[in-house]
Amino acid sequence: MKLRAPCLLLSLLLGACAPGDTGAPTPADVARTLDAPAADSDGVKRVLLYHDMEGLTGQSDPNTFRFSHPERYAVGRTYLTGDVNAVVAGLFDGGADEVHVVDGHGSGNPEPDLLLDELDERAELVSRDEIFDAYVDLTEPGIYDAIAVVGMHAKTGSGGFASHTFTLGIDFVLNGMAVTETEIVGYSWGRVGTPVIFASGDDRLAADLAEPMPWVEVVTVKTATSASSANPRPVDEARAEMREAAARAMANYEDARAMRLSEPVTAQLHAVPPADVSMLEAVPGIEYADQRVTFTGSDFRAAYDGLLGLVTVARGGYASVLSETGRAMAGPAFGASYSDALFERWLDFESGRWSPPEPVLGSRRTFHGFH
Numbered sequence: 443m444k445l446r447a448p449c450l451l452l453s454l455l456l457g458a459c460a461p462g463d464t465g466a467p468t469p470a471d472v473a474r475t476l477d478a479p480a481a482d483s484d485g486v487k488r489v490l491l492y493h494d495m496e497g498l499t500g501q502s503d504p505n506t507f508r509f510s511h512p513e514r515y516a517v518g519r520t521y522l523t524g525d526v527n528a529v530v531a532g533l534f535d536g537g538a539d540e541v542h543v544v545d546g547h548g549s550g551n552p553e554p555d556l557l558l559d560e561l562d563e564r565a566e567l568v569s570r571d572e573i574f575d576a577y578v579d580l581t582e583p584g585i586y587d588a589i590a591v592v593g594m595h596a597k598t599g600s601g602g603f604a605s606h607t608f609t610l611g612i613d614f615v616l617n618g619m620a621v622t623e624t625e626i627v628g629y630s631w632g633r634v635g636t637p638v639i640f641a642s643g644d645d646r647l648a649a650d651l652a653e654p655m656p657w658v659e660v661v662t663v664k665t666a667t668s669a670s671s672a673n674p675r676p677v678d679e680a681r682a683e684m685r686e687a688a689a690r691a692m693a694n695y696e697d698a699r700a701m702r703l704s705e706p707v708t709a710q711l712h713a714v715p716p717a718d719v720s721m722l723e724a725v726p727g728i729e730y731a732d733q734r735v736t737f738t739g740s741d742f743r744a745a746y747d748g749l750l751g752l753v754t755v756a757r758g759g760y761a762s763v764l765s766e767t768g769r770a771m772a773g774p775a776f777g778a779s780y781s782d783a784l785f786e787r788w789l790d791f792e793s794g795r796w797s798p799p800e801p802v803l804g805s806r807r808t809f810h811g812f813h
């Protein structure tokens with residue numbers, strides 16, 4: 443850690459950090475570059491605010507970020523709206539002209555998680571008439587000057603409250619660095635020179651971000667005591683700090699760093715329960731070892747898209763929980779019914795009697811981010 447400090451400082455000042463200037467290069471030195479933010483091109487200081495729902499002030503119950511638990515989720519929405527309002531206010535205090543808000547959570551609620559009646563009127567909700575990926579599909583040059591992330595969680599394996607990366611049991615490793623979702627946002631926006639300037643979440647998130655993103659104003663709103671429990675700070679106190687830190691982050695946004703992965707990008711998906719990638723072990727052409735699949739992508743987007751493909755595979759591991767649940771609910775009848783259903787699908791398809799069901803999202807008209 444001591445060796446790393448001068449290199450980190452140098453990289454903050456100069457953008458990149460040459461391997462070898464402090465002796466042995468650390469992985470981060472060759473894995474990425476850090477640059478000054480792109481110059482504002484339109485005279486409007488515009489900020490994009492991502493909200494997640496696991497790192498909220500006052501929150502210690504995981505069901506408060508789950509749409510499938512309506513009563514607790516309703517409470518979570520009040521936490522969320524309060525936190526977003528505090529940060530929106532701070533960003534305007536610090537000189538922002540526009541703040542746009544996008545859903546980085548994906549609760550399954552077709553409506554926004556935010557309580558729109560209570561949302562600061564100056565905040566503008568990002569909405570599109572087709573499905574988009576909030577991390578990568580909004581990234582264009584010359585629009586946003588800075589990114590703020592609110593209600594975030596630590597990465598898989600960090601011991602944070604609801605800690606995970608992208609979805610349950612998934613760990614993303616980019617150029618040798620296991621990353622948080624905040625870093626995924628950072629690398630996506632770094633492609634167009636836009637820095638992440640503010641983050642809020644639990645103490646483990648703050649620890650996760652300290653080394654890779656030391657310029658970010660991070661507000662710790664609670665202390666994780668396990669993945670399913672936390673000790674929240676007093677809400678008013680934490681939100682007052684969020685507002686102040688967001689204002690400071692905005693006023694100093696030009697000192698923040700836009701981060702870019704060195705290319706080509708080595709990407710790895712590491713699965714832990716309930717996810718599983720061991721089914722790929724015997725597949726030729728796949729670099730697999732110990733629940734890790736590694737590949738090379740030409741750039742961040744190629745790496746990200748490949749990781750998402752692997753997430754779909756890794757979610758196949760969830761089926762073991764499905765069968766445990768089915769057996770617990772229906773006993774041995776579950777196994778027999780499942781076997782019959784598989785046979786029926788095969789015979790129906792083979793007989794030309796089966797066509798795939800309509801996707802559930804097909805009826806939706808407006809999308810505010812992850813869904």
Ligand SMILES: [Zn+2]
Binds near residue numbers: 495595608
């Ligand atoms: Zn998340």
